[in-house]
Amino acid sequence: MTKRILIVKTSSMGDVLHTLPALTDAANHIPNIQFDWVVEENFAQIPSWHFAVNKVIPVAIRRWRKSWFSKNIRQERHVFYHQLQQNNYDIVIDAQGLIKSAFLVTRKARGIKHGLDSKSAREPIASWFYDVKHRIPKDMHAVERIRQLFSQSLGYKLNNEKGDYAIAKHFLSQLPVDNQKYLVFLHSTTRDDKHWTEDQWRSLITLVSQNGYIIKLPWGNESEYQRSIRLAKGFPNVEVLPKLTLAEVANVLAGAKAVISVDTGLSHLTAALDRPNITLYGPTDPKLIGGYGMNQCSYISPEQKMSTILAEDVYIKLKPLI
Numbered sequence: 001m002t003k004r005i006l007i008v009k010t011s012s013m014g015d016v017l018h019t020l021p022a023l024t025d026a027a028n029h030i031p032n033i034q035f036d037w038v039v040e041e042n043f044a045q046i047p048s049w050h051f052a053v054n055k056v057i058p059v060a061i062r063r064w065r066k067s068w069f070s071k072n073i074r075q076e077r078h079v080f081y082h083q084l085q086q087n088n089y090d091i092v093i094d095a096q097g098l099i100k101s102a103f104l105v106t107r108k109a110r111g112i113k114h115g116l117d118s119k120s121a122r123e124p125i126a127s128w129f130y131d132v133k134h135r136i137p138k139d140m141h142a143v144e145r146i147r148q149l150f151s152q153s154l155g156y157k158l159n160n161e162k163g164d165y166a167i168a169k170h171f172l173s174q175l176p177v178d179n180q181k182y183l184v185f186l187h188s189t190t191r192d193d194k195h196w197t198e199d200q201w202r203s204l205i206t207l208v209s210q211n212g213y214i215i216k217l218p219w220g221n222e223s224e225y226q227r228s229i230r231l232a233k234g235f236p237n238v239e240v241l242p243k244l245t246l247a248e249v250a251n252v253l254a255g256a257k258a259v260i261s262v263d264t265g266l267s268h269l270t271a272a273l274d275r276p277n278i279t280l281y282g283p284t285d286p287k288l289i290g291g292y293g294m295n296q297c298s299y300i301s302p303e304q305k306m307s308t309i310l311a312e313d314v315y316i317k318l319k320p321l322i
Helices: 013-029 071-084 099-104 124-129 142-154 168-172 198-209 222-232 246-254 265-272 311-321
Strands: 003-008 033-040 053-059 091-094 112-116 132-134 182-186 214-217 238-240 258-262 277-281 296-300
Touching: 003 013, 013 033, 013 142, 013 265, 053 071, 091 142, 099 124, 112 124, 112 142, 132 142, 168 246, 182 198, 182 265, 198 214, 198 222, 198 311, 214 222, 222 238, 246 265, 258 265, 258 311, 265 277, 277 311, 296 311
Parallel strands: 003 033, 003 091, 033 053, 091 112, 112 132, 182 214, 182 258, 214 238, 258 277, 277 296
Antiparallel strands: none
16 A cells, blocks of 8 residues: 655755655655655755655745735635645655744645654744654754654664665766766855855866866856856856756756855755765854765865865865866
8 A cells, every 4th residue: 555645845955855865765664655745836846856756746935925915826825725635645744844834834734744843843833733743853964854754753763874865866867978077166155155256266167177177157047147157257168057947957967077066055956966066165064954965075164254265275175076
């Protein structure tokens, strides 16, 4: 008999990716398990890449709250709840631990609701909406916390093996046979204090260019596009990519020899694809939410400032990978 599970993990990109290894664990322990997944519309492609996901149910809480009571948004919510309540699930796992997702999604889903207890959830009040509450230590990496939540909710014991995102194969099978030798530089992030200086990016490009690699620069909005143009100026081996979907970016990352990134959602996607990656950290601490997976390296500024990270030092770490 198929065991049907609903996952509530809506955002952000990194958080959604961090949930994938828990699905792999569950699929390895429980025959015929099948997941539906409620996720923010902008990240709806990600769950579909995992073999154990049956249906993705997009939600648009971020967009809805800008015009919550408008006629169109009310209609969208009605359609969403109709889709959410079509199935009676064996278990609903809220891996978000936030009031908004617990109240707006988990509370209305049909099934026994599992989630973090008040001492484990990011927002303790969220635990009021769960039937079964689990205590998970906060001093674990986010991936391991979610793996523990799934194992306790579904009743199996984890071994000591590292978690497996199980999506790399999906993209590696699509790579062209004559794939060119290239690196990807992920220079874009949402916070100004997590940006690396453009001078240092260009210095790193200069150092890498002597190895004969093409360097590809993805971007997501106009300011990121303009930064890409500035970084590429004067370098014939640097390619500013066109605007890409998330799946198309994943295809580019999957074929890269290595990746250099700032602290951004795409660095977690790189980790999920098992690509060698050096992530640069200034004000943020990677201990609990840093790159998780094979060949993931954190370069942490001792001064907690991105401006103190030097291209020469990053290149020293990159050379063994290329």
